[in-house]
Amino acid sequence: MTDSTTPTRRPFHGSCHCGSVKYIVFLTLPHKPPSTATTSTPAVDSSRSEQEFYRCNCTACHKAGHFHMRTAWAPEDFLLLSPLDPMAELGDYTCYSGTIHWLFCKRCGGRCFLFAGKGETAEVDLDEMGVRDSDGGKMGRRTVWRPKAEGWSEQGGDEESGLRCYLSVNGYTVDAAQEGFELGDFTANKWVAYVDCLELHGPEREPRYDKPYEGGAF
Template sequence: MSSKEEPTTRSYHGSCHCGAIKYMVRLTFPPILDPTSTAPSIRIYKCNCSTCVKMGLFHLRVIDPATDFVLLSPSDPHTELGDYRTFAKKTSWYFCKLCGVRCFSLGGEWESVELDLEKWSGHENTNGKMTKVWKPKSGEWKPVVDGKEILKPGCYLSVNATSIEPGQEGFSLKEWSEKGWVAYLDSRTRTGNPRVTEPYEGGIY
């Protein structure tokens, strides 16, 4: 898949190791790598903050968390997922209580809805079956940037890319690295711009 190809949107399945957590995510490839572009795009990166490095997170940010991500199981994320929060305590670094795998993190709220998953996945002909799922709630969230609370639309959602099931059409972690799609962020000092050459101090490939 080259960066000159037309964007292609597909839905992908993901899970923790034991399968207690199951989700679906919609991704549009290839990502837009031009930092000056204002067009919506997925973001693929690794950051060097202590939280992400210790957890081994491979960040995959969807275009719109409220419409591009659905949690299929467990039946209630509030009580059935492990929830670890750091620093400002505004982001939930969720993990499976059985196998310990972290599939995603959320800064925002959940809401339960019923969706036609076939239609949501892009299929034109569906049987109209509705499924109860959880999804990030659209609205506003207040992250802390440079020690100050700011208001942003939507919510924060980052999928741990390694929890997406391998072998699905159009999905290859190997390809991301080979094509230079993985950015490295300087979240410790916040003095360096995102780059694709190498991690910042304390970060990992």
């Protein structure tokens, strides 16, 4: 039996409400938040290279109800099972700089992930990756869409040139009743960083883990 206190990388299924969008995200749980001595705001940290969970109080994140789950290496940690051409088949909304795509299901409106960068389709063996279906059965080889590893940078890329790399999974869309994943634990264990991007009181402030900044929510 796996020690529940030992951080373990494992796959979790996620989807939009109607099931048109389906994905696998690999998370390492229990989570160890990055050191507060080296962490700046997760969404824009130029040295980000660790898994991070956070809630942002900017109007876009707050109104969309997006709970950020940033993986350590998106090309290996996120697999989109459907659709296989998200930029063409999903609805898209951009704001602020316009470099991040707030993709959403055209049928139910569910927002499963935010994306910037290049993607690709690939054939992978989900069984070898330890991915099972909801009944514990094998899933075999599948064609998936994922962020393209070549040229990918978890440090965000170069915004000025428009070559930004960014993937944030909406934690609220991870399917319920999966062993090892309970959203309430994220808040209770203080794994969630609350970031201040609304700037109501001047310059952006350091993330904190005890409570949201003004305009945000638990």
